[in-house]
Amino acid sequence: MAKFLKASRISKKHGQTLTLQPLDLHLKTGQIIVLCGGNGAGKSTCIRILAGVDCPTSGTVQIEDDRVKTFRLDAVHNRIAYVREVGYMPDDYQFGNVLTAMEILHTFAQLKGYDRDEVIRVATIVGLGDKLQLRASTYSKGMRQRLLLAQALIGNPTVVILDEPTNGLDPLWNKQLREIIVGLREDNRAVIVSTHDLSFAEAVADYGIFMDDGNVIVEGPMSDIIERVGDDGLISLF
Numbered sequence: 638m639a640k641f642l643k644a645s646r647i648s649k650k651h652g653q654t655l656t657l658q659p660l661d662l663h664l665k666t667g668q669i670i671v672l673c674g675g676n677g678a679g680k681s682t683c684i685r686i687l688a689g690v691d692c693p694t695s696g697t698v699q700i701e702d703d704r705v706k707t708f709r710l711d712a713v714h715n716r717i718a719y720v721r722e723v724g725y726m727p728d729d730y731q732f733g734n735v736l737t738a739m740e741i742l743h744t745f746a747q748l749k750g751y752d753r754d755e756v757i758r759v760a761t762i763v764g765l766g767d768k769l770q771l772r773a774s775t776y777s778k779g780m781r782q783r784l785l786l787a788q789a790l791i792g793n794p795t796v797v798i799l800d801e802p803t804n805g806l807d808p809l810w811n812k813q814l815r816e817i818i819v820g821l822r823e824d825n826r827a828v829i830v831s832t833h834d835l836s837f838a839e840a841v842a843d844y845g846i847f848m849d850d851g852n853v854i855v856e857g858p859m860s861d862i863i864e865r866v867g868d869d870g871l872i873s874l875f
Contacts, residue, residue: 640702640722640795641665642687642827647696649682649851657682658852659696664827666795669818671842671859672831679851680831681728684800687829688725689716700796721749724794726785728801728831732773738784739769745788759787762817764810778805786814797821799830803837815840839863 642664649657657679664670672680685691687698689712698712700722710719732741742756760766763783768776773784782805789797799818803811811834818841821828832838838845842859855862 639666639704639825640700640708640827642698642700642796642829644687644698645696647683647686647693647698649686649691650694655694656851657686657693660853662687662829662846664796664829666825666827667822668843669822669828669830669841670844670846671838672829672846672848673833673835673838674848675833677850678848680848681800682851683848684798684829684831686712687796688723688798689720690725690727722795724789724791724797726789726797726799726802728804730781730785732781732784734772734774736773737770738765738773738776741773741784742769742788742791746791749792751792755791759790762790763787764813779807779810782806783810786817793824794826796827796829799828801831801833803832803834811837 642662644660644662646659646661647657648655648659660683662670672683674680682691686693692713700710700719702708710722712719738760739756742760743753746752746755756769757766760769763786765780765783765787768780773781776784782802786799786802789799802814806814815837818828818830830841839859845856845859845862846853847855
């Protein structure tokens with residue numbers, strides 16, 4: 638192990654409602670964790686906190702390195718340095734009506750200190766290499782998802798955080814997304830994915846966390862969870 642992401646007792650309150658109950662998470666490089674649950678389960682809330690987009694009401698999120706004991710980046714107190722280690726794909730984003738995919742990715746690349754060569758690299762990975770001159774507003778839902786994935790991959794981040802990445806993907810690109818995510822694990826990246834696509838979760842996850850109403854109801858190695866539910870299947874956890 639080298640770098641890892643550690644969340645300690647993170648929670649989120651909106652008004653008087655606790656939308657995310659205190660949660661612990663330890664994600665190391667070379668590992669894929671999948672958050673599963675239905676709508677309103679708390680997955681996206683958790684993902685946004687881990688990505689540094691939102692602050693927890695309580696608890697801490699840090700990236701550490703077991704080789705360098707003094708290396709510790711806090712998502713709140715060292716936010717700029719923290720997010721440089723993270724690639725984040727939101728569940729949706731409106732790109733507007735003017736910019737091309739190339740212009741969008743080049744903007745993100747520049748923010749991270751990369752040039753157009755990096756744009757071509759990530760666009761090729763997600764199958765948009767020949768469509769970069771099109772306006773993003775002309776993209777289908779599945780193509781927009783791939784564009785969001787491309788920006789998350791810019792710069793080979795240590796931690797890749799994907800919120801509902803399979804939404805709008807056809808079966809071919811769903812399969813290819815699985816291969817990309819598994820490739821990130823083989824490249825020693827740490828990956829966390831939120832999804833309600835159980836077949837996708839079963840195919841890629843090393844560790845599963847099943848949530849409902851802001852609570853963790855089951856967690857553990859995915860192979861153990863699958864064995865535990867038996868013939869009832871993962872759908873029983875919903």
